[in-house]
Amino acid sequence: MLFHVEMTVKLPPDMPAEQAAKIKATEKAYSQDLQRQGKWRHLWRVAGSYSNVSIFDVEDNAELQELVSNLPLFPYMEIRVKPLCRHPSSVRGDDS
Ligand SMILES: O=C(O)CC1=CCC(=O)O1
Numbered sequence: 001m002l003f004h005v006e007m008t009v010k011l012p013p014d015m016p017a018e019q020a021a022k023i024k025a026t027e028k029a030y031s032q033d034l035q036r037q038g039k040w041r042h043l044w045r046v047a048g049s050y051s052n053v054s055i056f057d058v059e060d061n062a063e064l065q066e067l068v069s070n071l072p073l074f075p076y077m078e079i080r081v082k083p084l085c086r087h088p089s090s091v092r093g094d095d096s
Contacts, residue, residue, distance in 0.1 A: 001057070001058055001059065001060060001061075001064075001083065002041075002055060002056070002057055002083075002084040002085075003055070003056045003058065003064055003081055003082065003083055003084060004053065004054075004055060004081070004082040004083075004084055005053070005054045005055070005056055005064075005068065005079060005080070005081050005082075006046075006051060006052070006053050006054075006079070006080045007051060007052050007054065007071075007073075007077045007078070007079050008049070008050065008051040008077060008078045008079075009050045009051070009073055009076055009077055010050075010076055010077065010078065011023075011073075011076050012076070023072050023073060023076075024073070026072040027071060027072045027073045030070070030071065030072060031043065031071075034067060038057060039056060039057055039058055039063075039067065040054060040055075040056055040057075040067075041054075041055040041056065041057045042054060042055040055084075056068075064081065068081075
C-alpha cells in the first residue's frame with residue numbers, strides 16, 4: 001500500500017543544538033535504512049520549509065503507524081497521511 005506522508009518538523013526553540021543534531025543524525029540513519037529496504041520510496045523537501053513529502057510503500061496502516069511512530073523526530077513532528085491508489089489515466093506501467 002502506498003501512502004503520501006507530509007511531515008513538518010517543529011523542534012522546541014530551546015532544544016540544545018547538540019541534542020538536535022543527534023536526533024537529526026539518528027533520523028537520517030533510520031530513514032536511509034527504510035529507503036534501502038524500499039519501504040520509504042520517496043523523500044522530498046518542501047522548498048522553503050522544514051517539511052518533507054514522502055511516499056511509503058508498506059503492507060498496511062499498522063506497518064505505516066509502526067514505522068512513522070518510531071521516527072526519532074516523531075515527538076517533534078506534525079504528520080499528515082493520505083492513502084494512495086493508482087490513477088486510471090496514469091501512463092506508467094507501474095507506480096514508480
Ligand atoms: O528533515 C526532515 O524533513 C525530517 C526527516 C525525515 C527523514 C530525515 O532524514 O529527516
